Amino acid sequence: MGSYTPQTPCMLRRKGHPLCVCPFQRSQFIPAERRRTAIAIFHMPVQIIKRSKAKSAVGAAAYRSGTKMTNEWDGLTHDYTRKRGVVHSEIILPPHAQPEFQDRNTLWNSVEIVEKTRDAQLAREIEISLPVELNREEQLQLARSFIRDTFVAAGMCADFSIHDKKDGNPHFHVMLTIRPLKEDGQWGAKCRKVYELDENGQRIPNGKGGWKNHREDTTDWNDKGNVEKWRAAWATYANKALEAAGRPERIDHRSYERQGIDKIPSIHLGVAASQMERKGIATEKGNINRQIAADNKLLKEIKARITRIYKWTKEQAEKSEGKDSIMAQFYEAQLLTGKPGSRYGKIRNLKESAALFNFLNGNHITSMEQLYEKVAAMNKDYYSLRGKIVTAERRIKVLGEHLSMWEKYERNKGTRRQLDKMKPGKKKEQFEQKHGAELALYDAAVRYLEKLKANGEEITPKKWQAEADRLKAEKSVQYQKMKAMREDIKAVENLKKTAEQLART
Numbered sequence: 001m002g003s004y005t006p007q008t009p010c011m012l013r014r015k016g017h018p019l020c021v022c023p024f025q026r027s028q029f030i031p032a033e034r035r036r037t038a039i040a041i042f043h044m045p046v047q048i049i050k051r052s053k054a055k056s057a058v059g060a061a062a063y064r065s066g067t068k069m070t071n072e073w074d075g076l077t078h079d080y081t082r083k084r085g086v087v088h089s090e091i092i093l094p095p096h097a098q099p100e101f102q103d104r105n106t107l108w109n110s111v112e113i114v115e116k117t118r119d120a121q122l123a124r125e126i127e128i129s130l131p132v133e134l135n136r137e138e139q140l141q142l143a144r145s146f147i148r149d150t151f152v153a154a155g156m157c158a159d160f161s162i163h164d165k166k167d168g169n170p171h172f173h174v175m176l177t178i179r180p181l182k183e184d185g186q187w188g189a190k191c192r193k194v195y196e197l198d199e200n201g202q203r204i205p206n207g208k209g210g211w212k213n214h215r216e217d218t219t220d221w222n223d224k225g226n227v228e229k230w231r232a233a234w235a236t237y238a239n240k241a242l243e244a245a246g247r248p249e250r251i252d253h254r255s256y257e258r259q260g261i262d263k264i265p266s267i268h269l270g271v272a273a274s275q276m277e278r279k280g281i282a283t284e285k286g287n288i289n290r291q292i293a294a295d296n297k298l299l300k301e302i303k304a305r306i307t308r309i310y311k312w313t314k315e316q317a318e319k320s321e322g323k324d325s326i327m328a329q330f331y332e333a334q335l336l337t338g339k340p341g342s343r344y345g346k347i348r349n350l351k352e353s354a355a356l357f358n359f360l361n362g363n364h365i366t367s368m369e370q371l372y373e374k375v376a377a378m379n380k381d382y383y384s385l386r387g388k389i390v391t392a393e394r395r396i397k398v399l400g401e402h403l404s405m406w407e408k409y410e411r412n413k414g415t416r417r418q419l420d421k422m423k424p425g426k427k428k429e430q431f432e433q434k435h436g437a438e439l440a441l442y443d444a445a446v447r448y449l450e451k452l453k454a455n456g457e458e459i460t461p462k463k464w465q466a467e468a469d470r471l472k473a474e475k476s477v478q479y480q481k482m483k484a485m486r487e488d489i490k491a492v493e494n495l496k497k498t499a500e501q502l503a504r505t
Contacts, residue, residue, distance in 0.1 A: 042251040043171070044234060046227050047447055048178075049122045051115070054420065055173070056106040057122040063436075064161045065089040065123075069105050076424055078434070081442060085165035088140060092148055093156045097106035098185040099156055108159070110249070123175045124221075126230070130162070130170040131238055133247045138493035141411045142241040143172050150233050151176050154221065168278065180219050191215045210334075276340045295479070299386055302489065304483060309492045310379050312398075317372035359491035371492070378488060385478050392471045392478075399468040405448040406461045412442035 050057045058071035062078035066086035070077045091102050099105040111122055132138045140162065142250045147158045151174070160174040182188040195203045196212040203211040220226070239250050276283050365371050422428040433437065449459055 006308045022271060030435060036346050042235065043232075043247055044074065044126065044231050045444075046124065046126050046230075048124055048354070049175070051122065052119040053443070053446075055122070057111045059106045060125065061104055061159055061175055062149050064163075064175065065104060065159070066161070067104065070106070071112055071225060072109045074424065076429065078429065083095050085163045087164050089159075089164050090144070090162040092144070092154050092160070094157065094181065095150050096183050096185055097157055097181055100344070107157060108175075110187070111179070114179065124178055125173060125175050130172060131242055131247075131249065131251070132168060132170060134245055136164075137270075138241060138245055139170060142237060143174075146234060146237040147174055149237075155180055155219070156221065157181070175463065179219065180221075191217050191219055235249070272302075295389070295393075298479075298482065299389070302485060302503070303386070304381060305489050305493065306379050306382050307377070307497060310375050313368065313372040313375045313492070316368040356394045359363060359488060360495075366501060372494070374488075375492060378485060382482070382485065385482050389475055390479050392475045396468055396471050397476070399464045399471075402447075402452070402464050403461060403468070406459070406464075408441045409449060410447035412438045415439060416442045472502060 032147065049057055055280040056071050056073065056076070056078075058073075059076070059078040060070050061067075062069040063080045064086075066080050066083040066089070068077065068081050089104075091104060093099075093101055101110070103277065107122075114121055117272060128143075130143065134142065143160060143162065147160055151158050157177040158174055159176075160172050161174045162170065180188045192215065194216050195215050196214065198204050206212045235251050242249055251317050255396050267325050276286075360366075362372075363370075366387075367484040415435050419428065419431060419435070419439065424432060453459065
């Protein structure tokens, strides 16, 4: 992540050097239970490069690989030779592809030429975070094997580049062809016409002198379920690579909710915030994640404590009530505490038991059965509050992402409009290169918001903000109830300690 590598003393490797150190192997010193739960980063957005969005496959390939390429479709030259952080670029082809496609310029210009329409889908791009726990060679082998087995084996041509600006965010971009190749290496059709048939297998007239028909893809590359399959496959490949490297970290493509984990998810910091946090500069996103960590710690602590007292009270309630029961001994001890010769005089919890007796009297508890019922109710309340808090946090996170993307859209739409008004040429190319970051943020925001609209959600920033504010206020009240529960838990814990002391007197 950073430039600092922890060091620990080891056997001398050089005679006469008393302070020789060797790299600290973290996995050797992490307890087993922590090694099983260590988590690496999962990040894998997918997008389609389209002409209708003023994008080109040649321009995208030049940018990802940090090279200079000329698009034969529109004559534009894309020069990204000054781009920093491109540490590896490679093209992997299926066996039946033309060998000339190993040249990036030839491959993507061939794509540009074969696609005739102005709204053509040119390529699919996937960006994937690489585990920082792996070295460069391990990262390269992981990316290469995943791409070869997942995409190239299905017939796609793949062009990938690893980016690493030494900012703790190594990742790779893989551009994939959308149009399939025929066995002779020539481009095939993306879709075909299929005639609709009646129950006798005959074509159905359309009433216009033709036949009813529809189009269907010639491959399954555009299936809606593919993204989920690819994400799951990446998690499998990455985890195998981490295991082979002796690393304890693992990734999971599923959300906490899908994993069945009642845990508040942290938010994605992003490169800029991550860099500032590493320098010791607090950021808004960093503060949110620190609060989320504290909230998760509170939920975990209360769950552990209430689970212990729930089990204990249940066990005690199942025992017969009588003069030897814990509750009977406890009330007897209360009466005799402080009297000369009392065997209960040295029991510390009895001397400091005002809060405990207030808890019992306030809840009208005189038996272990009643105490168990009270703790069972507390346990139920805990899970109810926890569910409401986690649900609210998840929704707040979603709303936060909506608002963040809307803000990026609003902030950068002027830059995009400026670019769209410019005529093709060197000036436009220079403007695009200078404002690449703003344009990338704008494009990401547009894709995000369009996906929301496609899923039937209206773009309503004011309503999003109002809902987020309401949920935060409700969550604050729920946390206060959760914290208040600590006092009742503490009272029952004190009763448990007192019972253990009584058993020893």
